[in-house]
Amino acid sequence: MPGTEIKVFGKIVQVIELLATSPQGATLRNVQETLGLSKGTAFRLLHALEEHGVAGRNENGTYVLGNRVYWWGTRYQQERDLAMLVRPHLEELRDMTSETAVFAMMMGDQTVVVEQAMSRHMTSTRFDIGFAAPLHTGATGRVMLAHLGPERRKKLFGRRRDRSAERTAVQRQGLERELAKCRAQGFAISEGERLSSTTSIAAPVFGPNKEVLGAISVTGPSVRLTRKRYKSIAAILLRKTRLLTQQLSSREAAEKRAG
Numbered sequence: 001m002p003g004t005e006i007k008v009f010g011k012i013v014q015v016i017e018l019l020a021t022s023p024q025g026a027t028l029r030n031v032q033e034t035l036g037l038s039k040g041t042a043f044r045l046l047h048a049l050e051e052h053g054v055a056g057r058n059e060n061g062t063y064v065l066g067n068r069v070y071w072w073g074t075r076y077q078q079e080r081d082l083a084m085l086v087r088p089h090l091e092e093l094r095d096m097t098s099e100t101a102v103f104a105m106m107m108g109d110q111t112v113v114v115e116q117a118m119s120r121h122m123t124s125t126r127f128d129i130g131f132a133a134p135l136h137t138g139a140t141g142r143v144m145l146a147h148l149g150p151e152r153r154k155k156l157f158g159r160r161r162d163r164s165a166e167r168t169a170v171q172r173q174g175l176e177r178e179l180a181k182c183r184a185q186g187f188a189i190s191e192g193e194r195l196s197s198t199t200s201i202a203a204p205v206f207g208p209n210k211e212v213l214g215a216i217s218v219t220g221p222s223v224r225l226t227r228k229r230y231k232s233i234a235a236i237l238l239r240k241t242r243l244l245t246q247q248l249s250s251r252e253a254a255e256k257r258a259g
Contacts, residue, residue, distance in 0.1 A: 010043060011035070011037065011041070012048075012049070014035050014046050015031060015035065015042075015046065015049065015055075016054065016055075016065070016069070018030075018031060018034055018035065019055060019063055019064055019065050020065055020069075022062075022064070024062070025057075025058045025060070025062025025063055025064045026062055026063050026064075026113045027061075027062050027063070027122045028042055028043060028046065028063070031045075031046060031063070038128050046063055049066070050063075050066065051066055052066075053068035054066045054068050054069055060219075062252045068247055069214075075145060079105065079114060081166070082114075082214075082248075083103065083114050083115040085244070085247065085248070085251075086103045086114075086115055086205075086216070086244060087115055087117070088100070089216065089244055090103060090116060090117035090216065091117045092240070093117065093216070093218060093236065093237065093240055094117040094118070094119060096121075096236055097218050097219075097220075097233055097236065098119060098120070098121060098224075099118040099119045099121075099124070099125070099218050099219060099220035099224070099225060099233075100116060100118050100124055100125045100126060100127075100218070100220060101115065101116065101117045101213060101216065101217070101218055101219075102115070102116040102127060102140070102216065102217045102218075102219055103115045103116065103205075103213055103215075103216050104140045104144075104215055104217070105213065105214040106135065106144050106212070106214065107132070108133060109131060109134065109135050109156050110132045110135060110141075111132065111133055111134075111135060111138070111140050111141045111215070112130060112131070112132045113127045113128070113129055113130060113131040113132075114129065114214070115129070116129070116136070119220060120201075121220075121231070122130060122223075124219055124220060124221070125195065125198050125219045125220050125221065131219060133194050135156060136175055137190075137193050137194055138190045138194045138200060138202075138214075139187075139188035139189055139190040139191050139193075139200040139201060139202035139216045139217055140188075140200065140202040140217045142175075142178055142179060142182055142190070142202075143182050143202045143204050143215050144204060144212050144214065144215050145179060145214070146178075146179035146180075146182035146183050146188070146204075147182075147183065147204050147206075147212040148212065153179075155229060166256040183229060185234075186203060186234075186238055187201055187202060187203040187234050187237060187238060188201070188202050188203075189201050189202075189230060189234075190202075190213050190220065191222060191226060195244065197221060197222050197223070198219060198220070198221060198222060199219070199220065199221075199222045199225035200219040200225075201217060201218050201219075201225070201230060201233050201234055201237060202215045202216065202217035202218075203216060203217075203234070203236075203237045203238050203241040204241060205241050205244050205245055205248070206245045206248075207245075207248055207249075207252075208248060208249045208252035213248070215241075216237065216240060216241055216244070217237075218233050
């Protein structure tokens with residue numbers, strides 16, 4: 001039952017928070033009594049968390065946070081550091097184009113908005129941080145999908161895709177053509193796919209190992225982001241994404257030298 005699953009999730013969160021505030025570790029009895037759980041429930045929750053690396057045990061048998069939690073924290077900090085590095089580029093793009101500039105990253109088979117510099121126009125496109133959408137829809141998703149390795153793309157193609165707009169190329173053959181076009185020109189364009197009457201132009205950002213880390217897009221109402229503006233905006237966007245890619249490579253090299 002959905003309600004039961006939500007209650008169980010709430011208990012799991014409580015257990016994790018208890019472990020996070022117990023630097024010396026927590027015993028099964030601590031968890032049971034502090035959270036008002038039965039012995040069996042407390043044991044099952046701790047056992048499940050331990051199996052998934054979210055909980056671990058000290059030498060004395062007490063429960064502590066597992067390595068997976070620390071990995072989550074590291075990943076979160078890396079993404080926030082990247083967002084801070086991207087922010088000035090987004091603001092410059094916003095000022096140069098007068099439209100909203102967005103940085104998104106790939107998580108699973110979706111794109112997720114991590115940072116944005118919003119247009120100052122009264123009528124503009126704005127996203128909530130954390131807004132997610134399928135990879136195959138919109139310029140941002142397609143430009144990232146286009147630069148994944150063949151095996152990764154094959155796995156994603158094998159999953160069921162829902163049509164989010166009539167113009168979305170959901171059939172594999174049509175999507176492959178779109179991805180080839182993205183790779184050839186270096187950017188992708190979408191019109192009214194994720195949001196009606198909205199146009200986006202997106203280009204990829206690569207990491208030090210030439211893996212695609214995310215994408216930057218310029219997004220706005222289609223009445224302003226006309227086809228006459230595509231070429232000039234794409235040129236600006238490509239310069240910015242290439243500069244950011246160079247900065248990421250330089251930062252990685254500096255960190256290696258320092259290490």
